[in-house]
């Protein structure tokens with residue numbers, strides 16, 4: 001039977017997976033995966049362009065915002081691995097550090113996060129100034145980018161700490177550091193940055209908007225389907241499924257990915273091997289683990 005399977009709906013690297021047993025395929029379906037789509041592709045390309053810019057007096061910074069679950073942390077991690085891959089190819093190239101902002105950030109949180117990212121203590125931040133040790137280390141390591149996730153947490157600090165934090169970000173992106181800050185956060189983060197006129201001018205804003213019924217969404221669905229080891233094509237881009245997904249999820253990536261992946265598991269449990277509207281409807285619930293899986297090799 002396997003020889004007759006047409007697996008062209010899958011990415012070449014994923015086709016072998018469709019031949020595995022049900023239990024293994026289900027486990028593969030639940031693994032996090034990255035699906036590129038044009039909008040995130042252009043953000044990644046912009047980060048790369050910033051990384052390649054010569055050091056500037058006022059570093060070019062970027063802010064990527066969107067609602068919870070739209071994919072900011074996934075993109076943050078993807079950009080981290082883009083940067084690691086670049087470093088591997090060009091050992092003498094610039095470097096970057098990345099961290100996620102604590103939920104109640106004070107300057108000492110910044111100190112700890114940066115020290116941890118660098119693997120060396122950076123000393124105390126005083127009056128919004130960058131400690132000398134950090135400055136020297138940044139120079140030695142040719143540090144160019146600072147990636148910060150959950151940057152909206154800046155707003156959780158009291159007013160005085162908030163002002164100190166913003167002054168510190170300003171110092172990072174001004175000489176002698178001139179680091180490019182690439183920040184990710186919910187929409188409120190944009191207000192935090194915009195509340196400081198100098199910072200606002202340095203930041204180019206990007207938004208991850210909710211999905212709507214358009215070519216970009218259909219491309220994302222097709223890309224996702226290409227990773228799911230089902231033996232038949234689901235054609236998720238068809239209008240009925242697209243409309244169902246948008247209305248069931250408010251266009252939030254996290255909810256969409258849950259529907260599709262659970263739908264794929266239901267498609268295996270029900271023996272359909274493709275996601276149809278019924279599988280997507282059932283995907284409101286977590287598909288059960290079946291005892292028969294325990295007998296699989």
Ligand SMILES: Nc1ncnc2c1ncn2[C@@H]1O[C@H](COP(=O)(O)OP(=O)(O)O)[C@@H](O)[C@H]1O
Nearest residue numbers: 033034035068069070071072073074253254257
């Ligand atoms: N480009 C993508 N490809 C595949 N899955 C994605 C992508 N972006 C987001 N997701 C899914 O959406 C979920 C939520 O994304 P996350 O990055 O945590 O959102 P946010 O940080 O904006 O709250 C992830 O666990 C992942 O399953």
Ligand SMILES: [Mg+2]
Nearest residue numbers: 072073074150
């Ligand atoms: Mg996140």
